[in-house]
Amino acid sequence: MNPNGTAPPSRPRDPDFYAGYTRFEIECEFVQSLSNPLYIQHLALNKYLDDPAFIAYLAYLDYFRRPEYLKFLLYPGPTLRALELLQQEQFRKDAVTPALIEAMALEGFEAATAGTQV
C-alpha cells in the first residue's frame, strides 16, 4: 500500500472498481434499494430526482430488465416497478408526498401477497 496514505496522482481511476466493490455490485445494490419506497422518498426530498443526469442514470439502469441481469435481482418485482415509475415525470414530482409513498408501499405489499388466500 502507499506509505503516505494519499492516492498517487499518476494512477487513473478504474471506472469499474470503487472502494473495494465492483461497479456491477454497486449498481445492483442501488437499483434494488430503489424498490423501497422510503428510499425513493429520501432521494426525492434531497432533490436527486430533479437532476437530469440522475434521471439519465436511472434510465441506464433499465438494463436490469434483461434476463441475463434480471437473475441477479433478489427483489425483481418491486425493483422493476420502481424503475418504471421513476421514468414518469409526474411520479418524480409527486414522490415527495407521503400519501404517494404510502400508496406505493401498500401497492407493493398487496402485489407480493396477492397469491395468498385471505
Added chain:
Amino acid sequence: MLSQFQASYRRMDQSLQRLTDSIAAYNPSTAAADELVAADDALNEDLGTLIQHQRNVLRIEELKRIAQDNDDRIKAHFRAVAELRKELAAIPSTSTSASARSVSIDELLSYARFISPTTLPPTFRKQDVPAQSLSRTADTESQPHIANGIATPPPGTHDDSQPGTTALVNGSNIGTRALKDEEKAWLDSVASLPFVPWPEQPTIANGALGQIQLMLEQGKDPATVLSPTERAAEEEKRKVEEEAERAEEEEKRRRRVEMFDAAGGRKRGREEESDVFDPDA
C-alpha cells in the same frame, strides 16, 4: 385376328369339301384326309390363340381397373395431406419471442429458490394483517386538508412508534425534519406491515453504498482502495523495489570487503566489521 380365323375356317372348309368330293367320287384321297387333319390342327391352334387373346384382354381390363383404383387412392391421400397441412398451419402458435426467452427448468427453480426468502415468508397469512393499516390510505389522503398539527392522529397510531420510525427511514436527512402527525400516521402504516418485499433501511445501510458512505464520513477516500489487479501490480512493484534494495546492499557489502582486503591484505569474513580504525590490524 379375325382374318386369320377366317382363313383357317376357309381352309378347313375347303379341305372338308375336297374330302367329301373325293369320297363322293369314290376316290378317297388320303392327302385330303391329312389336309383335313392339318386344317383341324391349325384351327385348334387358332382357337388356342383366341383363348389367349381373350385372356389377355381381360387381364388388361383388370390391370386398367387396378391402375385407376391406385390413382384415385393416391389423389385422395394427397388431398388429405394438403388438408392436414392447412390445419397445422392454422393452429395458433406461440410467438417466436417466447422461444427466444425460453428458460430451462433448472434455472427457473434455482431462481425461485434465490428470491423466495425475499418474496414472502412461508408463515404469512393474509388474514393476520390488521385491516386498519390497509384502510389507512383513506385517512391519510384526507389529512393534508386538515390544518397541520391541529388534527388528532387517526385511531390506532402508537405514540411510542416515533423513535422507532425515525430510525426506519434513512436517517441522515429525514431525521432532521420534525415529524408531523400525518407523517407519523403513514410511517406507522408502512411499519405495521408484517412483511415488505424490498430491502429495509438497515439492509441498505450495510450494503456497498452504506459502506462507501461510512468511509466518506470517516475521511477515507474510497478511491484509494485498490482493485485486485491493481493490488497485484503494487505487490509486483514492491517486490521489484525490495530486490533492487537488496542488490544495492550486497554491492555495498562487497565493496566494503574489497576495501578492507586492499587496505589490510587480510580477508575479513565477518560482515559486521566496523569502520573504526584499529591500530592492531
